Amino acid sequence: MSARLRQAFARAKGENRAALVAYLTAYDGGRAHSLACLRAVADAGADVIELGMPFSDPTADGPAIQAAMGRALAAGATLARVLELAAELRSVCDVPIVLFGYSNPIVRFGAEAFAAAAAEHGADGVLVVDLPPESSAFVRAPVRAAGLDWIGLVAPTTTPERLGRIVAVTSGFLYAITLRGVTGAALGEGDADAELRAQVDRIRALSDLPIAAGFGVRGPAQARRLAWCDGVVVGSALVEAGVRGPAALAEDVGALREALAR
Secondary structure, three states: OOHHHHHHHHHHHHOOEOEEEEEEEOOOOOHHHHHHHHHHHHHOOOOEEEEEOOOOOOOOOOHHHHHHHHHHHHOOOOHHHHHHHHHHHHHHOOOOEEEEEOHHHHHHHOHHHHHHHHHHOOOOEEEEOOOOHHHOHHHHHHHHHOOOEEOEEEOOOOOHHHHHHHHHOOOOOEEEEOOOOOOOOOOOOOOOHHHHHHHHHHHHOOOOOOEEEEOOOOOHHHHHHOOOOOEEEEOHHHHHHHHHOHHHHHHHHHHHHHHOEO
């Protein structure tokens, strides 16, 4: 586990709160706007930043992140430029950076070249949504060899057998998906609570890695319901706030962080 990720989750635990994992799509609104938003999120208290790598067909994502990726690509986003943006962010803050995205841009870039560049540009981990454990070794191996964490996803439908395979290749933290569907769908009152607790219990029986819950967290109310987890991931709501600007983002991050106190 990378030192920055380990310290981020340990610090949140020591402060008796869940860690806030904040997602933003790189280059949304252009390089300068994107960097300003990322800095605002870091300065407002996000514990981990998931930096979305734009892709034209983000099948696991809902309308907000799909639109953000479209805007980012229109603004000239490439994987090389996203890595440069990560380096710019790293030069001004020490918040852990997890590169979040899909396999196609990494395949085109070259898995070994991507892993080396990600480490060189200050990333701490990689999460690739469409690479299950059976198919991920060609990216996972160079990522781990470069000293980065490989973040695994666990869904409500994950079977015990598959859970074991996911846990076996995961480092950094495990991402527990809270609902069936795409990012941005609101977590309804009472939805997924018992199922998620059972899912987390199954994970904790196999791993002592931190567990961050995400998908469906639209604001402080949903975040508060999940504050018993080690971390809570917020994406679509922050992407939408970013359209309004860095000040709006900072306000939302502050409210979310406050809601994660136990």
